[in-house]
Amino acid sequence: VLNRRCVEAAVMTGLALNCSINKKSLFDRKHYFYADLPAGYQITQQRVPIAVNGSLSYSLCIDNKMSQMVTKTVRIKQIQLEQDSGKSLHDDTRSQTLVDLNRAGVGLMEVVMEPDMCCGEEAAAAVRELQLILQTLGSSQAVMAEGQLRVDANVSVHHPGEPYGVRTEVKNINSVRFLAKAVDYEIQRQIEELERGGTILNETRAFDSKLGCTVPMRDKEGKQDYRFMPEPNLPPLILYDAKSLPANLNHQQVVNIDWIHERLPDLPSVKRGKLVERYGILPEHSFTLLNEDGLTEFFENVVKQTQMKPKKVIGWILNELLSYLRQHSLTVKESPVSSFLLADLLNLLEKKEISSTAAKQVLAELWKGEGKTPLEIVTEKKLELIQDQKELEQICQAVIDGQENE
Amino acid sequence: QVSAALREGRVTPTELCQRCLSLIKSTKFLNAYITVAEETALKQAGESEKRYRRGQPLGVLDGIPIAVKDNFNTAGIETTCASNMLKGYISPYNATVVQKLLDQGAVLLGKTNLDEFAMGSGSTDGVFGPVRNPWSYSRQFKEKSVPKSHSEDEDSNWVITGGSSGGSAAAVSSFTCFAALGSDTGGSTRNPAAHCGVVGLKPTYGLISRHGLIPLVNSMDVPGILTRCVDDAAVLLGSLAGHDPKDSTTIQDNFKPFELPDLTDISKLSIGIPKEYHAPGLSSEILALWSKASDLFKNAGAKVIEVSLPHTRYSIVCYHVLCTAEVASNMARFDGLEYGHRSDTNKSTESMYAATRREGFNDVVRGRILSGNYFLLKQNYENYFVKAQKVRRLIANDFVKVFGSGVDVLLTPTTLSDAVPYMEFIKEDNRTRSAQDDILTQAANMAGLPAVNVPSGLSERGLPIGLQFIGQSFQEKQLLTVAKWFEKQVKFPMIQLEVKRHDHGAFQHQKSASFS
Numbered sequence: 001v002l003n004r005r006c007v008e009a010a011v012m013t014g015l016a017l018n019c020s021i022n023k024k025s026l027f028d029r030k031h032y033f034y035a036d037l038p039a040g041y042q043i044t045q046q047r048v049p050i051a052v053n054g055s056l057s058y059s060l061c062i063d064n065k066m067s068q069m070v071t072k073t074v075r076i077k078q079i080q081l082e083q084d085s086g087k088s089l090h091d092d093t094r095s096q097t098l099v100d101l102n103r104a105g106v107g108l109m110e111v112v113m114e115p116d117m118c119c120g121e122e123a124a125a126a127v128r129e130l131q132l133i134l135q136t137l138g139s140s141q142a143v144m145a146e147g148q149l150r151v152d153a154n155v156s157v158h159h160p161g162e163p164y165g166v167r168t169e170v171k172n173i174n175s176v177r178f179l180a181k182a183v184d185y186e187i188q189r190q191i192e193e194l195e196r197g198g199t200i201l202n203e204t205r206a207f208d209s210k211l212g213c214t215v216p217m218r219d220k221e222g223k224q225d226y227r228f229m230p231e232p233n234l235p236p237l238i239l240y241d242a243k244s245l246p247a248n249l250n251h252q253q254v255v256n257i258d259w260i261h262e263r264l265p266d267l268p269s270v271k272r273g274k275l276v277e278r279y280g281i282l283p284e285h286s287f288t289l290l291n292e293d294g295l296t297e298f299f300e301n302v303v304k305q306t307q308m309k310p311k312k313v314i315g316w317i318l319n320e321l322l323s324y325l326r327q328h329s330l331t332v333k334e335s336p337v338s339s340f341l342l343a344d345l346l347n348l349l350e351k352k353e354i355s356s357t358a359a360k361q362v363l364a365e366l367w368k369g370e371g372k373t374p375l376e377i378v379t380e381k382k383l384e385l386i387q388d389q390k391e392l393e394q395i396c397q398a399v400i401d402g403q404e405n406e
Numbered sequence: 407q408v409s410a411a412l413r414e415g416r417v418t419p420t421e422l423c424q425r426c427l428s429l430i431k432s433t434k435f436l437n438a439y440i441t442v443a444e445e446t447a448l449k450q451a452g453e454s455e456k457r458y459r460r461g462q463p464l465g466v467l468d469g470i471p472i473a474v475k476d477n478f479n480t481a482g483i484e485t486t487c488a489s490n491m492l493k494g495y496i497s498p499y500n501a502t503v504v505q506k507l508l509d510q511g512a513v514l515l516g517k518t519n520l521d522e523f524a525m526g527s528g529s530t531d532g533v534f535g536p537v538r539n540p541w542s543y544s545r546q547f548k549e550k551s552v553p554k555s556h557s558e559d560e561d562s563n564w565v566i567t568g569g570s571s572g573g574s575a576a577a578v579s580s581f582t583c584f585a586a587l588g589s590d591t592g593g594s595t596r597n598p599a600a601h602c603g604v605v606g607l608k609p610t611y612g613l614i615s616r617h618g619l620i621p622l623v624n625s626m627d628v629p630g631i632l633t634r635c636v637d638d639a640a641v642l643l644g645s646l647a648g649h650d651p652k653d654s655t656t657i658q659d660n661f662k663p664f665e666l667p668d669l670t671d672i673s674k675l676s677i678g679i680p681k682e683y684h685a686p687g688l689s690s691e692i693l694a695l696w697s698k699a700s701d702l703f704k705n706a707g708a709k710v711i712e713v714s715l716p717h718t719r720y721s722i723v724c725y726h727v728l729c730t731a732e733v734a735s736n737m738a739r740f741d742g743l744e745y746g747h748r749s750d751t752n753k754s755t756e757s758m759y760a761a762t763r764r765e766g767f768n769d770v771v772r773g774r775i776l777s778g779n780y781f782l783l784k785q786n787y788e789n790y791f792v793k794a795q796k797v798r799r800l801i802a803n804d805f806v807k808v809f810g811s812g813v814d815v816l817l818t819p820t821t822l823s824d825a826v827p828y829m830e831f832i833k834e835d836n837r838t839r840s841a842q843d844d845i846l847t848q849a850a851n852m853a854g855l856p857a858v859n860v861p862s863g864l865s866e867r868g869l870p871i872g873l874q875f876i877g878q879s880f881q882e883k884q885l886l887t888v889a890k891w892f893e894k895q896v897k898f899p900m901i902q903l904e905v906k907r908h909d910h911g912a913f914q915h916q917k918s919a920s921f922s
Contacts, residue, residue, distance in 0.1 A: 001654050029735055031782070035755055040738020097755075099743070227782035229735055229791070232624035234654055253658075 002027075002234055004255070006107035007050070009139040010081055011239065011260050013109060014051030016133050016267055017076045021257050023239050025050045027081075027231035032224055035099050036086035046228050049080035050237065056113070057269065058129035059287060060122060069284055074126050075114040084108050109139065115154065115164065119187070120180030127151055128176050132268040132290060144175050151179055155186040157194065165190070165200060170214050172206040182207040186214050271296075279303065279310035288318055294332035295322070298339050305343035308350045316346060320363055336369030345374040358383040408584060409466045412458060419458065419469030423451035423513050426471045430515065430582045436538045438567075438576035440476050441484050442516035447471070450513045457511065466641055468511030473577045473586040476517035477524050478504055478629070479618040483514075487620055488532025489522045491766030492746045501618020502650050503587060503629050510645050515583050518573030522768050524589055524622050525733070526836050527597055527843035529572020530828065531770050537572040539565045539602055539825050539869075540580040545902040546868035565825035565869060568601035568843070570594040571630060575602040578632045580903060585642050588630035591622045592725060592840070593820075593847025595630025596859040596874060600820035603861040603870030603901060605889075607631040607639045608847075610880045611854035612657045614643075615650030623732040624655075626851040636860065636890040640666050643882060657880075664883045669891040673707035677888075678813035682718035685845050689823040691865050696819050699862060699873055702895055703817070713813060715804040720797050721849045722841055727781050727794035733771075734778025740766060770836045802853040809878045815888045816876040819846055824865035846874065856882050858889050861898040870898070 014021050026048045029041040054076035062068045086101040111130065117123045131142040131149060142149040156167035170186055173179050185207075190200050205214040240246075242258040266274070272286035275296070281289075289296045299317050303310050321342065325335060345366070349359045358378070365377045378384055411417045427444055454469035463469070474480060477487045479497035486492045500508065508514065521531045530536035541547050542564035551563060567576050571588025575598035578586050588595040590608040599606025607630060614629045621627055629646065633639045644663025650656045679700055684693070704710045742748035742762030749761035764772070781790040808816070821843065831839065850857040856879070859872040875892070877885030 001652060031735060031738055033738070033741065033756075033759055035743060038739060038741075038744050040741060041735060101744070225784050227734075227779060227784075228787070229731060229782055232655075232732060 002237065003107050006081055006109070007237065007239075007255050008260060009137070010050045010079055010109050011255060011257055012137045012264060013111070013134065013139050014054065014079050015257070015261050015264060016137055017051075017054035017056055017079070017111070019051035019054030019076060019079060021051050021239060022048055023241070023244065023257075024048065025081075025237045025239075027234040027237070029229045029231050031227045031229070034085070034088075035097060036088045036101070036104065038086065038101060038104055042083050042085060043231050043234070044082035045080040047230075049078040050239075051079040052077070054079075056126060056130060056133075058122075058125045059283075060125050061284065069287070072117075072122060072125075074116040074122075077112040077114050079112070080110050082108050082110060115156070115167075120182070120184035123153060123183045124176045124180040127179055128291065129268065131176070136265055136268060136271075138265075144173070153179060153183050153186070155183055155190065156200070157187060157190045165194075166202050168200065168202065168214075169204045170207050171204060171217065172208075174209065178207060178209050181209075181212055182214060185212060189214065279314070281311060281314045285314050285318060288322070292322065292325075292332060298332050298335070301339035302343045302346065305340060306346045306350065308346045313346060316342065320360070324367060337363070337366045341366055341374065348374055348378065352385060354378055354383055354385050358385070409468075409470065412469050413463060415458070419451040419454035419513065420448065422469065423447055423471055423515070426515055426582050429580070430577075433540070433580050433582060436540055436576050436580060437535050438518055438537050438573040438580065438582065439473070439516045440486060440488065440519050440532075440534050440573070443480075443483050443514055444516075446483070447513050447515050450508070450511075454511050454513065464509070464511035465645070466510075467507065467645055469513060470511075470585065471513045471515050471583045472507060473515050473518050473574055473583040474504055474507075475520055475524075475571050475574045475586070475588045477520060477589055477620045477622075478517075478587060479620070480504055480514065480517065483517060485517065485620070486534075487523045488520050488534055489766060489768070489771070490533050490747055491740050491763075493533070495746050497618075499618065501629075502615040502652060503646050504618065506646055507587075515577075518571070518577050518586060518588075520573055520594075521570035521770070521836075523620070523733075523737070523771050524570040524591060524594055525770050525774060525840075526569045527593070527840045528566045528828075528831050528836075529569035529576075529598060530566060530831060531569075531768060531836055533768065536828060537567045537569075537576050538828075539567045539572075540576050540903060541565065541601075541603060541825065541869050541901060543904055544868065545904055546864060546899070548868075548904070550866065550868035562829065563827050565827050566601065566831050568598035568821065568825060570598075571606075571632065572598045572602075574630075574632050575599050575604055575606065578602070578604045578634060579901060584633070585638055586632045588632050589619055589622070589627055590630040590851065591627050591848075592729065592844040592851055595632060596820050596847050596857060596872075597843060599632055599859040600861070600872030600874075601825040601870060603872070603898065605631075605633050605636055605639050605861070605893075606859040606872075607633075607643065607882075607886070608850060608857045609643060609647065609882060610856045611851075612655055613647045613661070613856075613880065613882070615646075615648075615653040615656050617650055617652040621732075621736045623729050623851075624736065625732065626729070626854075628851075636858070636886055636893050637666055639858070640664065640882075640886050640890075643886075647882075666883070666887050666890050668894075669887055671707070672703065672888075672891060675703070675708040675888065676812055676814045677703050677708055677710045678713040678808055678816045679710065680713050680715045680718070680808070680816055680818060682715050683818040683846055685822065687822045687842065688819060689865075692819045692821070692823065692871055695863050695871055696817070696873060699892070699896075700817060702892070706895075711813070713808045713811075713816070715801075715808060715849070717797065717801045717804050718849060721801050721852055722845055724794045724797040724801065725844065725848050725852060726777070726841070727790050728798065730774045730778035731781045731791055731794075732778070733774045734776075734782060737767070737771065737775050742766070773837065798852050801849055805849075805853045805855060805876075814878075815885060818874045818876065820859045820872040820874040821846065824867060824869040824871055850876050855879060856885050858885060860889050860893050860896070862892075862896050864899065 028046040030044050031041040055073050057073045059069045059071050084103050084106040086104040089098040134140045134142040151173050153170040154167045156165040158165040170182050173182050204217045206217045207214050239255050275286040348354050362374050362377045457463050478501040479485050481500045485497045519537045571594050574586035574588040577583050579602040595606040631639050631642045648661040649658050700710050741759050747766040751757050751761040857876040859874050861870050862873045863871050865871050875889050
């Protein structure tokens with residue numbers, strides 16, 4: 001039985017990726033025998049998938065500097081709905097395999113991209129953007145480490161002007177970072193192999209994250225004939241839009257593409273644009289804000305609570321807060337410094353009660369999370385900026401006098 | 407009748423249940439039942455009795471003993487499909503149709519025998535052995551059979567029930583239950599109904615849920631209803647039909663159970679006689695009976711016309727391609743890992759699969775799986791599977807055209823001949839037999855149309871012959887109304903079973919035969 005929520009998620013994702021949604025899509029059975037496939041076949045959409053011909057735009061920094069960003073696009077070939085298989089856990093020491101069937105039958109959405117990317121960095125950026133989109137839509141939480149987003153990379157090399165080479169499929173990639181590594185390794189491997197005069201086999205390889213290389217996988221299937229057959233238990237999936245929706249059909253029974261379209265949340269690219277416009281920050285800043293879970297919210301909260309201009313606040317967020325979090329592997333949510341505290345501190349700076357050097361010292365104290373307010377720390381450490389001219393003169397004089405005594 | 411008796415307290419559900427159970431024991435040689443659920447049946451009967459005493463029966467079916475073909479899942483009761491693959495398998499859930507019957511208070515007596523995985527037309531190819539047609543033991547048959555020489559076993563000339571729902575048909579025919587569930591993919595309910603002299607209804611595809619029916623051909627299977635009279639079939643239909651969210655191929659429309667009117671004036675009726683159903687091999691007896699039937703309608707004022715379904719002769723081949731393809735797919739799940747039989751081999755997963763499937767399936771099943779996979783291979787898919795689908799569309803269109811031209815119901819024979827003796831039947835292999843026997847019934851499966859077998863007369867050998875009515879999609883009410891009229895005209899004789907009863911004396915068959 002088809003899960004409605006899966007269909008909606010697929011439509012949302014298709015719309016977000018600029019795809020044409022197929023108002024009629026079909027389900028098929030893909031047959032093969034494997035321990036984690038209890039029915040002996042997987043239900044998928046081989047003939048007519050639910051969405052086709054979309055595009056995904058993502059941004060890349062050139063030269064590793066955050067200052068120059070380029071926008072690239074990768075075409076989306078299709079999105080299809082299919083079933084998950086179970087999970088096989090191979091216990092090589094005991095020569096046995098344990099099969100966990102709990103996730104068998106769960107709905108999956110497969111997004112197929114065209115080979116428009118040319119290196120690990122591009123692949124990683126594209127996937128990162130896809131993750132953000134999926135998370136924004138609510139289609140998936142897309143955490144690779146937990147298998148919520150699984151990425152298989154198809155890599156091939158060719159000389160410019162020549163047709164595409166033989167591709168290999170790389171699996172077992174568990175993070176966006178590893179994706180970039182795996183792709184780059186495989187590109188290198190294939191180039192070296194070809195330059196040696198060898199050939200590339202159309203095979204499946206696994207990425208070994210410890211060694212940072214790809215290895216051929218156990219030959220699961222070879223050249224298999226999946227004996228595709230239409231799934232007789234699932235009638236064709238019919239989707240409607242406002243125009244084609246028949247009047248007598250119950251709204252609960254159907255999926256209306258236009259209805260979903262109207263309710264799409266702001267996609268990351270739109271969100272970023274808005275941040276730049278509203279706060280006057282740089283585009284690359286907006287990327288960082290969105291890339292870190294919860295950071296945008298934090299930033300906006302600080303801005304609300306301080307008189308400091310957003311353009312200045314962003315520096316504190318990205319340079320101070322973020323680097324501290326990264327150093328200690330903390331998420332924004334786990335930050336010992338709340339937006340309230342930071343705003344408080346920035347206010348002191350803005351009012352010129354402390355210098356920026358002093359502010360950094362206060363921040364260092366705040367990280368300890370001892371519950372003191374910025375003002376308390378300033379007072380304690382005597383970090384106040386002295387405004388009184390006379391007092392300054394006295395201090396300077398004291399120092400000079402001190403020097404003379406030596 | 408028996409339902410009224412229950413309501414009036416003339417008989418109690420427990421008594422009814424016990425009588426049926428003891429009759430099952432007396433007729434054990436028929437081999438109609440694979441599993442008899444004596445304890446649970448008596449318990450259900452007991453609960454039904456309580457309800458009747460309170461004056462609150464759940465409905466017409468409350469307390470009525472029924473049997474279910476062993477390819478329907480029944481919670482807590484073994485479900486085998488007459489195969490080694492599922493021997494000992496106890497299902498964790500009830501098929502939707504089974505659940506519906508239980509919810510109405512019906513008493514589930516047991517699971518009936520069939521051809522392995524419902525593949526066959528004799529109910530002879532299951533691992534629990536063949537089912538014997540109760541009519542083999544009827545006075546009608548015995549009177550007409552040629553006396554054998556002394557040395558031969560008196561028992562050796564028994565005839566088959568037809569298949570694949572032979573157990574269910576035999577159970578209904580021998581009075582061990584009041585109704586039974588079968589399944590119909592190519593005629594598997596109507597064929598044994600004809601041979602056993604009972605009513606066999608194949609409903610429109612999509613009317614009754616298939617959830618829990620172990621699938622053979624998903625696009626053609628339907629649960630079948632076997633009863634002793636047409637009214638009973640309508641009652642069962644009423645309690646089973648309707649949308650099931652667990653089966654996406656059931657239609658959404660609301661179903662309203664109906665009672666069959668007693669037709670008196672059939673002058674507005676148009677009966678079609680498809681000429682292609684005068685198939686080669688059709689016995690002269692059946693041909694004569696068919697003719698007599700059509701005259702019966704004509705003389706009563708109905709319009710009887712000859713029609714043509716030109717693609718009929720391709721339907722068997724088409725059926726074989728599509729059926730085996732789906733079978734190959736549906737049988738893929740039996741790998742011995744999760745449930746059912748598992749071979750002892752532990753060299754590798756592949757060898758375990760191979761051994762399990764070789765040991766678990768009989769030749770018929772394995773043969774169909776191999777054919778089906780062949781047709782689904784990439785290089786063959788277009789030429790076989792897709793072509794067969796196209797022909798299927800043509801066959802369905804034949805019917806649409808004929809019904810569109812004003813014909814209400816089609817009248818055809820159900821089988822080519824009366825029941826064949828077992829010894830003769832097994833001389834040909836399953837595939838040949840199926841190809842021959844399915845010819846009159848399976849076009850209805852291809853087109854998804856409702857069809858019903860009505861026992862119409864006895865052959866020269868004293869065995870039942872049935873005739874088939876094919877109706878329009880979802881027009882079961884019209885179909886059964888016509889069938890009921892015909893049944894009344896024909897007055898098919900009751901079987902005179904000669905069986906030694908388990909507890910006392912020769913069997914009295916005069917008790918009420920129907921429950922409506």
